[in-house]
Amino acid sequence: MEAYLSFAKGPLFRLSLAVLILGLARIFLLDIFAAWQAWRRAGDKTIPWKLVISRGLEWLFPVKRIFNNRPLYSVFSILFHIGLLVVPIFLYAHVRLWENALGFGWPTLPYEVAYWLTVSTIVFAVLLLLGRLLSPRSSFLSRKQDYLWPLLLLVPFVTGFICAHTAVAPATYQFFMLVHILAAELIFILIPFSKIAHCVLMPLSQMICTLAWKFPPETDDAVCTTLNKKGAPV
Amino acid sequence: MDRVQKFKTILWSIVGLATAVGITRFIFGLGVTTNLTDATPWGLWIGFDVMGGVALAAGGFVLTAIFYIFKREEFKPLVRPAVLTAFLGYLAVVGGLMFDLGLPWNIWHMIIYWNPHSPLFEVGWCVMLYTTVLLLEFSPVPLEEFSRYAKIRNFLMKFRFPLVMLGIMLSTLHQSSLGSLFLIMPYKLPPLWYTPILPVQFFISAVALGLMMVSFESLFSHWLYRRKSEGHLIEKLGKIAIWVLGIYLIVKLGDIIIRGQFGQIFAGTRESNLFIIELLISAIIPLAILLTPQLRSQSKWQWISSFMVVFGMVFNRINVGGLTMLSTTGDSYIPSWTEVFISLGVVSAAALAFLFAIERFNIWEARPRDPQADPYTKPIFDGVSHVWLGNPSVAARTRYSLAFVVFFAIGFALMPGDRIYSRGVNQDVALPARGGQVLFIDGNRDNYGVAFDHQGHINRNNGDSSCVLCHHMNMPKDKNSRCSDCHDRMYLASDIFGHDWHAAPNGAKIKCNNCHQPGMQRNKESAKQCRDCHLDLVVPGSTIAFEHTMAPSYVDAMHIACVQCHKRMLPAVADKPMLDKCVTCHHPVPEESITSLPDSRWQPAHGNRVVLPGIMIEEGK
Structure with missing residues (x-):
């Protein structure tokens, strides 16, 4: 078990961390590059920057939009996101690991706060999953990964909670720790290639949406040519 | 262009792996890579x-x-x-x-x-x-x-x-x-x-x-x-x-x-x-x-x-x-594989630059046909997720960057972790001398050492009363402690006090006030002396001064103790004119003569390179 644990903590962790960071940087840069190409070809090159930025901020901190549609679901979602981000980054045990590896750390959560945030994240993940399953409108829009992601995200939280707050036998502890680490690494690796990439692409979304409506000058002719209807009125 | 794209994907993969190795090389040095x-x-x-x-x-x-x-x-x-x-x-x-x-x-x-x-x-x-x-x-x-x-x-x-x-x-x-x-x-x-x-x-x-x-x-x-x-x-x-x-x-x-x-x-x-x-x-x-x-x-x-x-x-x-x-x-x-991949990565990067130049500039009389130039080429879909990858140039960019990221991660994962997390600097620990009546003093175990006739020195210096000439301090709860216990690094002085250890909960667990006088500034002057608690620390009658808490390096300690004493003794021994010279101690000793000594518990660490002198000198000169 120790061998598995040290493999998961060493090479596998480095692999997943590199995939996460570089993978996110990759899609971010690819998006910016594609957006720049679209902008270069666009007939109308004006972009309403003020609107784009204010809308982007609005979506980044969606307090204004809570009561537009399904307010309870929105509140659950926001609370879920807070726990999801804050606990892994500011948990005392995690910061100590970073301190060992990097040589510097950052402020950590008090024990009580970490405890309740973990519980709330687990609870809200379950509630969100139920909300998606029970509402016919959202289950109509859902893909497979929309159901699988909350379940996958639950694994490290539940196992981490068991390891931190219950007295278990050392062998059981190691088993849960291994599952905890492996699940987190799987999440790291999947993030850049799935919908969770919105963690870096979110700020770009408004700009991309705006650019998508800026067509190149001869788009109408090109569309007709591609459809074999050259000369037809658009 | 399929052949080019496959080749470029391979090149990008190698560059990705080499980048991970290269970063490791520049952060952790040549020893790791x-x-x-x-x-x-x-x-x-x-x-x-x-x-x-x-x-x-x-x-x-x-x-x-x-x-x-x-x-x-x-x-x-x-x-x-x-x-x-x-x-x-x-x-x-x-x-x-x-x-x-x-x-x-x-x-x-x-x-x-x-x-x-x-x-x-x-x-x-x-x-x-x-x-x-x-x-x-x-x-x-x-x-x-x-x-x-x-x-x-x-x-x-x-x-x-x-x-x-x-x-x-x-x-x-x-x-x-x-x-x-x-x-x-x-x-x-x-x-x-x-x-x-x-x-x-x-x-x-x-x-x-x-x-x-x-x-x-x-x-x-x-x-x-x-x-x-x-x-x-x-x-x-x-x-x-x-x-x-x-x-x-x-x-x-x-x-x-x-x-x-x-x-x-x-x-x-x-x-x-x-x-x-x-x-x-x-x-x-x-x-x-x-x-x-x-x-x-x-x-x-x-x-x-x-x-x-x-x-x-x-x-x-x-x-x-x-x-x-x-x-x-x-x-x-x-x-090492890291060396190989740095070399391959440098070559691959140059090859990618060459292909880039061939596609963009007039290197040849006619440029290779560029599929991007045709706006009506079919879009490309990703084989696994069926996501639209855009036109061929975008698709190629996506593929190359993916190859780079994946192979960078693999390279990063493959880096020898034990080497990365090592302290990087050799701590050059001094190890104790081996032997009984004759000690083989070779602190760094490189088999270049000095055969020290321990029993002979005792006999020549009036028996048991001579221990104090060299053994000037005792470790706590120890007698006649070995040189390497305190002089525990080959070339650097080392701290023999351990202030933090004395205060640490998992160390000696002593309160500050036990040593520092309450109400005064906590510094060396206001603190107790070591010997106030460690009664047996300094051996009575020792001539080697204990001045501060830094012990000289093993090499220095040996040289100071031996050379000073030999110099002092020089006038007293007329038959040994070379007593204070290096070769008296650093002289070639055939392996057999040491292994055949009456009490010889040590064996050469590897091979039969036992003792090699700094200076060669004929016996009897």
Whole structure:
């Protein structure tokens, strides 16, 4: 078990961390590059920057939009996101690991706060999953990964909670720790290639949406040519 | 373009892996990433990247000489690729060198701190100048694309001839002086390679390699872009190469015969085998192919002959650069995978830059067809997720960056973690002396030590009362503690107090006030003395002073204790005039004489290198 644990903590962790960071940087840069190409070809090159930025901020901190549609679901979602981000980054045990590896750390959560945030994240993940399953409108829009992601995200939280707050036998502890680490690494690796990439692409979304409506000058002719209807009125 | 895309994906993967390795190399140093040792300081990076790289880039000056000086106009299509190859080759050499240099940020020193006696100084300056010349020689090509830089381009075109001349001159200088580097190693380089005319051989082989590298690169890039190869030009280059390779063979073998080393070729040793393989691949077989007119004109044999010369001549550089020295030094060096991937990564990056230039600039007379130019090409979908990848250029970009990221991560994961997390600096722990009546004092276990007649010293210094002469302090709860208990580092002083340990909960767990007087500033003056608690710390009657809490290094402690005492005793012993000299202790002791001592519990750690002296001296002098 120790061998598995040290493999998961060493090479596998480095692999997943590199995939996460570089993978996110990759899609971010690819998006910016594609957006720049679209902008270069666009007939109308004006972009309403003020609107784009204010809308982007609005979506980044969606307090204004809570009561537009399904307010309870929105509140659950926001609370879920807070726990999801804050606990892994500011948990005392995690910061100590970073301190060992990097040589510097950052402020950590008090024990009580970490405890309740973990519980709330687990609870809200379950509630969100139920909300998606029970509402016919959202289950109509859902893909497979929309159901699988909350379940996958639950694994490290539940196992981490068991390891931190219950007295278990050392062998059981190691088993849960291994599952905890492996699940987190799987999440790291999947993030850049799935919908969770919105963690870096979110700020770009408004700009991309705006650019998508800026067509190149001869788009109408090109569309007709591609459809074999050259000369037809658009 | 499928072939190009596959090839580029592979190149990007290698670059990704090499980037991870390269970052590790620059953060954690050469010890983590290489198998180099003090005996083999020049390994794959020098032998292949630098020595081989410079030689591979020789095509630039060879082709410009043929075209501009000898006016062979028919070689025009090959000149631009050759100059580009040379330029990128030199950039790769400089880049590769950065990985190998221990202090790469001092590379500029040779510009200011001149050492005109050093061949390396000349090589450094020539490479620097020639890279600049190649940049100026090549830059008109990309400048063609931008009409606003036409003036700069015209200005550079005016100086084309002087630049070409300068380039040929500089190449002649440093291609040969890479050989001059090894003239100072007559005892390291085996006689089959070591020759006073090594610089001449290096120059001739660089010309041959340059010709064949241009051929190989032309064949390969045309195959890659599915274009008709320039077979007739390559055949003509082959005809020129016949002369160069012939001269090379005559010079090389003639030199060996004149030096009387011809018999060495068939001696059957490792070097002789390496030499035969090298000469067969680099000169004899390609020469035989090129001398046969039917084979020379066939594409297949052009591939074989040019690849053999390229491989063989680089092999020659690796042989001279270090491989053949291994038998002289007795070192065993096999490049680590990290070294291999840095080398491959540098080459791959250069190849990617070459392909980029071929696609974007007028390197060839006609550019390879670009699928992006056609706006109505079908979109590409990802095979797994069926996500639309956009047009082919976007799709290719997506694929290349994915290859880079994945292989970077794999490289990062494969880095030896135990090496990364090591402290990086050897802590040089001093280990206790071994033995009983005779102690073998060898703190760093390198088997170069001093056989100290412990019982003899006791007997000569009045028995048990003499212990205190050396054993001046005791560890807590210990008597006659060993030297290495406190002097526990070979070359650096070490702290024997451990302030934090005394206060730590998992250490001595002593409250501050136990030592520091309450109400006073907590410093050394207000604190108790060590001996106030550790009653047996200082041995009564010891003459070696205990002044502060830093113990001198093991080496210093031994020398201070022994040398001072020996100097004091010198007037008293008339029969030992050498008592205070190094050789009294550091003298060769045959292994048998130590292992056959009555109480000899130690064994040599490895091999039978037991004691080697700093100074050799005959017994009894």
